[in-house]
Amino acid sequence: MTTDLAPFDPGDYRKRVLAAVEKRGGPEASDPFELYDLPPSDDLDDAAVAERVAEVWGAWQRQRDHPKYRVLVGLLVAQHAVRSAELLDAGRRRTAAARVRAQREQRDAVRFELLDTAVSRLVARHRGIPADKVEGLYEVGALAGLARTEVEVRLRRHRVLPGAAAPARAEVGAERRRQVHALLEEFGRLTGEAAPPTLFALLGLTADATDAQVRARTGAWRARARELPPDRLRAVVDELLVHVAELVEPGPAAREAYLEAVAADVADHLRPRLRAAVLVEDRLVAEDRAHLLEVALAAGLDPRRAAAVLAGLAAELGVVVEEVAVEEVTAEEQAPVAGAPPPPAARRRAWEEPLKAARAALRAGRPAQAQRLVREAERHAGDDGGTPVRAVADEVEAVLGEAGSRWRSAAAACGARRWHEAVEHLDRLHRCAADVPGPEGVGADALLRRARAELERADRAVADAPAGPPADRAAALLAVLGTCPGHPGATAALAQIPVGAPAWVSAARDARGDVLVLWAASTTPDVVYRVSRMRPDGSWQVLGRCGGTSMDDGGAPVGVEVPVYAVAALQGGRTSDATRSDAAQTATPPAAAASGPGAPRTVRAVREASGAVRVRWTGGGPDAEYRVRCLTPDGRWRVVGRTRGHDLEDGGAPRDGGVPVYAVSAAVGGERSAEMRSDDRSAR
Structure with missing residues (x-):
């Protein structure tokens, strides 16, 4: 009996599979059955598997421009041939299914470890799970990234003991x-x-x-x-x-x-503000209550919940809420009587109006104006107004401090032309600190318009990048990153274009004991190369980066054996696969491919009467320095020497057997050509 597959839904697949794989770190942290939306079963029908693989492949192609998943989909498309081959072969699929089931069980054991520990302790203590502890277990599961349904399935294994009923309504964490x-x-x-x-x-x-x-x-x-x-x-x-x-x-x-979850967040936001408002008078005066109600309503609460939140906070602090506003005072009542102190209502009105205006300015994103109004309120505030004025002053200072920090970050981003980063900071300044000028007196609005214009220009350049040869597309995207470093679209698009790895890497000691590392140029233009040497313990030491195709390692360990080297090509934050010098490969490219400045055209090696071998070559240029290498019987390359002439004598050539194979390359201006070998007759 074969396992039936549910119909494939691309939208559900994106939300259920791609989102999980992205969160987990990419395809390497997944398995082919998950990636192709197949159960790890032994009785899958071959035709159904082939159809599902084709459906998923088509879904990936349609998602290649998705703003969130395009990098992930690019990796999946690049590795499709290898991963799908394991599923399309029935024998390999059954072996992989057993492996995946074991891997998933191990992964689930790790994910459920925290929840299982809590459940086992409850069961050991109560011989079951008390009903009033169930909701707490959902929270424990959430800490480990488990969905509520996953926790429910796990809890079905145990008996729930009578007690306080678990909440019927799920809470929003x-x-x-x-x-x-x-x-x-x-x-x-x-x-x-x-x-x-x-x-x-x-x-x-x-x-x-x-x-x-x-x-x-x-x-x-x-x-x-x-x-x-x-x-x-x-x-x-x-x-x-x-x-x-x-x-x-x-x-x-x-x-x-x-809405209750929103009310809880609003209560956390209002709690310190209400505590500051009631600190002196031990009551919430009508003016402060009206302001806090405005804040709660602006945070998304309806009037009933906003009033309930304030009442709950007041009860929590044990203070009385003043429900009516302060009575209006006529001009005659405000006039001071000779020798008498001003009435309390008049004192309150003197600082409350500028403080109320300061709060409004702060909400409108004008902290500099709010600061001026707070200073005016401070001049009129007495003992009854000092606390609320200080509370608003602290808010203003916090906003101004953040504005200063964001202006510094925005200025640095603009100076480095990181327009995407600059827009993020300037947009926040535009909304929360519009009247705070930048270091050079420039307003956030003007600079934000410029940054958005530059970002839109870069967006258009990414959209217009040619979709033809990878080299042309990469060059266009690199040009965008040159004018807008860190542009997300260009970076993501460039990440989908692979960098060509060197076709071969060779390493040989010269007469001084230094090791010369030589490699083939990458098929990707305008790259630099990272050269690494393997340590005795198997780890790698990076020797450096260079733009040419050779590097002398004067610090190589002394010995007969030449260390193993690895070379990778780098471009625009991307890295090719590393090519190792001990990999099975052709030591040098054919003569027809020889290129580079001063490249030799023909190489001949002739045994002389003395037993030494004379190596001669043609081609090259007047400024070239030539390096000659000899192929030893064990398949390694030995550097014979360097010269600016067109011949070199190898006195260390083996005397028995035939004439060894030699290879000659030229270096001009720090750039080395491909090698020409003496056993290659194609160019003669």
């Missing part, structure tokens, strides 16, 4: 709330508008929205999302709609749970 808040903030940055404080505000809904209203708004948003181009905004909207589907759409209970 702190990490989930942090993710939603970060996405809403990024949505505000990308759209250039104020970030919506909650998912309800994003959808344009109120807390009492009905199921029909929720369905209508989410349907409209999904339609709008499908019309967006495949950029970062589309990815952010897609992720927000996932949270909407799980926190808002399921029904009133889910929406109530989400």
Whole structure:
């Protein structure tokens, strides 16, 4: 009996498989069955497997420009032939299925270790799991990255003891709330508008929205999302709609749970502010209560929840809430009486108005104006106003301190033309500190416009990069990174273009005992090479980087054996595979491929009467220095010497047997040509 496969859904595959593989660190931390959405079963039908592999391959091709998964998909596409071959062969697939099942069991044991430890302790203590401990186990599972359903499956193995009932409504954890808040903030940055404080505000809904209203708004948003181009905004909207589907759409209970989670975050935000407001008078005066209500409403709470949060915090601190506003005082009542102190209401009004204006300026993103208003409030504040004024002054100082730090980062990013990084800092300054000028007196708005223009220019250049030969596309993308270092689109696109590794690497000692490392040039133009030497313990020591195709290692360990070397090509943050000198390879390229400055054309080696071998060559140039190497009987290359002439005598050539094979290369201006061998007749 064969295992039936569920129909393939590309959207579900992206959310379920690609998201998990990306979070785990890439395809190397996964297995081919997961990547091709197959169960690790022994009785899969060959035709069904081939069809699924083709479906997944097609899904990868369609996701190659996805803003979030394009790098991951590029790696999957590059390794498709190797990974799919194991699944398409029935025998290899069964062996791989057994291996994958064992790997997954081991991985699950690690993931569930924290939860299993907590469960085992509860079972050992209570002979079961108390019902009032179940919700706590969900939180323990969340710490290990487990979904609620995964924890539920694990808990079914044990008996739940009677006790306090577990909450019927799932709570929204702190990490989930942090993710939603970060996405809403990024949505505000990308759209250039104020970030919506909650998912309800994003959808344009109120807390009492009905199921029909929720369905209508989410349907409209999904339609709008499908019309967006495949950029970062589309990815952010897609992720927000996932949270909407799980926190808002399921029904009133889910929406109530989400709003309670928002209220908990607002309470944490207001708690220190309320404590500062009641520190002196031990009560929450009407003016401060009105301000804190405004803050709670701006954070996305409805009026009922905002009032409840303030009442709860006041009860927590044991203070009285003043429900009515301070009475208006006429001009005659404000006039001071000779010899009498000003009435308390007048004193309060003198500092409350500028303080209220300072709070409004701070919310509007004008901390410099708020600072001036706070200083005015400080001049009028007495004993009753000192505490709330200091609280607002501390907020203003914190915002100004962050603005100074962001201006320094923005200036450094602009100076280095890292426009993507600069936009992030300048956008924050535009929204939260618009009236704080930069180091040279430039406002955030003007510099933000320039940074966005440069970023858009780089975006267009990435979009216009040719899709033809990899070398041409890489050159265009490198040009973008030259004008906009760190550009995410160019970096991601460049990462999909492989860098050609050297075809061969050789190493030989010269007469001085130094080792000369020589390698073939990469097929990718404009690269540098990283040369490493293997230590006796098997680790690698990087010797350096160079733009040529040879390097002298004067620090090589003394001995008969030549160390093993590895050379990798580098370009634009990308690295090719390393080619080792002990790998099975052709020692030198054929004569027809010989190229480079001053490259020799023909090489002849003739035994002389003395027993020495005279090596002669033609071609080259007047400024070339030639290096001559001899192939030893054990297959290694020995450096005979260097000369600026066109012949060299090898007095150390073996006297028995035929004439050895020699190879000659030329170096001009630090760049070495390919070698020409004496046993190659094709160029003669």
